[in-house]
Amino acid sequence: MSDRRRVAAIDCGTNSIRLLVAESDGAGGFVELDRQTMIVRLGQGVDATGGFHPDALARTFAAAERYAGLIRAAGVSENGIRFVATSASRDAANREDFFAGIEARLGVRPDVVTGDTEARLSFTGALSRTQPGSEPVLVMDIGGGSTELIVGSAAGALKSAISLDIGSVRLTERFLKTSPPAAADLAAASDQVDGLLDGCGVDFATIGSWIGVAGTATTLAGVYLQLETYDREQVHGARLPANELVAMLGRLSVSTVAEIRALPSMHPGRADVVTAGTLIATRVASRVPVSELIVSESDILDGIALGLLTAQD
Numbered sequence: 001m002s003d004r005r006r007v008a009a010i011d012c013g014t015n016s017i018r019l020l021v022a023e024s025d026g027a028g029g030f031v032e033l034d035r036q037t038m039i040v041r042l043g044q045g046v047d048a049t050g051g052f053h054p055d056a057l058a059r060t061f062a063a064a065e066r067y068a069g070l071i072r073a074a075g076v077s078e079n080g081i082r083f084v085a086t087s088a089s090r091d092a093a094n095r096e097d098f099f100a101g102i103e104a105r106l107g108v109r110p111d112v113v114t115g116d117t118e119a120r121l122s123f124t125g126a127l128s129r130t131q132p133g134s135e136p137v138l139v140m141d142i143g144g145g146s147t148e149l150i151v152g153s154a155a156g157a158l159k160s161a162i163s164l165d166i167g168s169v170r171l172t173e174r175f176l177k178t179s180p181p182a183a184a185d186l187a188a189a190s191d192q193v194d195g196l197l198d199g200c201g202v203d204f205a206t207i208g209s210w211i212g213v214a215g216t217a218t219t220l221a222g223v224y225l226q227l228e229t230y231d232r233e234q235v236h237g238a239r240l241p242a243n244e245l246v247a248m249l250g251r252l253s254v255s256t257v258a259e260i261r262a263l264p265s266m267h268p269g270r271a272d273v274v275t276a277g278t279l280i281a282t283r284v285a286s287r288v289p290v291s292e293l294i295v296s297e298s299d300i301l302d303g304i305a306l307g308l309l310t311a312q313d
Contacts, residue, residue, distance in 0.1 A: 004023050006023045006076045007022055007030075007076060007305055007308040008020070008022075008067075008081045008082075009082055009084070009302075009304035010067060010081070010082065010083040011086070011304065012042060012060065012085045012086065012110065013043075013085075013143045014144025014145035015039060015040075016040065016144070017042070017060060018035070018036065018037045018038075019036040019067045020035050020301040021035075021070065021074045024309050029128070030305055030306065034070060035301070036067065038063040039267065039270065040060045041056055041269070042059075042089075043144050043145050043170070046092050047173050048173065050093045052092045052094055057101060060101075061105060067106070068105050068106050071106070080308060081106060082108070082307070082308055083106060084111050084118075084300070084304055085113070086113060086143060098110065115162070118141075118146075118148055119141070119148040119149070119161035119162065120158060120161055120303070121304055121307070122139055122213055122299055122300045123150040123152055124302070125213065125299045125302035125304075126213045126296045127154070127156050127298075128302050128306060129297070129302070132209030134209050135209065136152065136153065136159060136206060136207060136209075137153065137211060138202070138204075138209070138210050138288065139211045139213060140212050141213050142212070142214060142216040142217065142277045142281060144167045144169035144273065145169060145170045146163050146164060146165055146170070148163050149164070151203075154209070162200050162201060162202065164196045164197070167276075167280075168216055168276045168280070169276075171193070171277075172276040175188050175276075179256045179257045179272070180254050186279070197284065197287065205287070205288075207289065208290065210294065211296050212294070213296050213297075213298070213299035213300070214300070216277030216281060217240075217295045218295060220245070220248060220277075221238040221295040223263050223264060223266060224238070224240055227264055228265065230267070231265075235295060236297035239293070239294055240292060240295060241292050242288075242292060242293065245278065245285050245293065246282050249275070249282050260274060260275070281293070
């Protein structure tokens with residue numbers, strides 16, 4: 001095994017739990033050794049009940065056990081692991097059950113980060129492999145429970161970071177309860193998103209480059225490119241025209257979950273919430289003066305890994 005430092009970054013959100021195992025490249029970056037995504041829907045019902053559902057915890061613990069095996073096999077020590085928990089874990093009343101279950105399986109306690117920290121990690125990760133053309137840069141991270149909007153320079157200097165309580169799972173559970181959704185419900189969801197965007201303090205009119213990270217953006221890129229099977233290398237750097245995002249929302253909003261699940265490269269675990277995520281993206285698109293969304297496969301996971309490696313230097 002290489003004598004270079006190895007770390008394991010885990011991002012556990014409302015919809016998915018993801019793993020990145022990386023090794024220092026000796027020059028301030030890293031070499032990716034393994035990257036995994038499992039849809040566990042940890043945030044199932046949290047918005048309505050205020051607590052984690054036992055089934056959601058069971059799915060998440062099973063994924064953590066699998067990741068623990070991969071981390072051990074890669075030779076990562078416990079002090080090289082960081083488990084970041086985001087939106088759903090900030091909201092759940094019984095989160096101690098979640099903390100104990102993860103710690104028992106991975107040997108580390110989940111780090112429940114603030115929305116601001118989540119945003120900063122996403123920004124760092126997005127810019128690690130993406131070079132925007134114009135400034136300021138807006139990085140948009142649509143998660144299951146929240147959406148992070150981060151504005152900064154192409155060199156990585158942050159100007160502002162905001163976390164909004166709108167995400168693909170949260171919006172679906174609140175408004176889009178039928179398949180396909182009723183027009184009135186879609187309008188109500190749009191009004192909710194617009195209200196939060198209008199009051200978030202981001203000066204959308206000044207944005208020079210718009211980057212999308214995480215599941216909604218990468219899924220839409222795979223569909224737009226009509227990839228029969230999802231391919232990270234083809235998705236990374238893809239450019240989605242803003243008018244195509246609007247057209248995709250139009251198609252998704254009149255489709256059943258089964259029809260959406262049949263689309264090229266669509267992850268079955270995202271099919272029931274991708275319409276809500278696309279709605280959020282289109283409302284942002286209506287506010288920025290740029291004509292396309294740049295999709296990045298580098299995101300909060302990459303930011304966590306870089307932070308771990310920097311801390312070990």
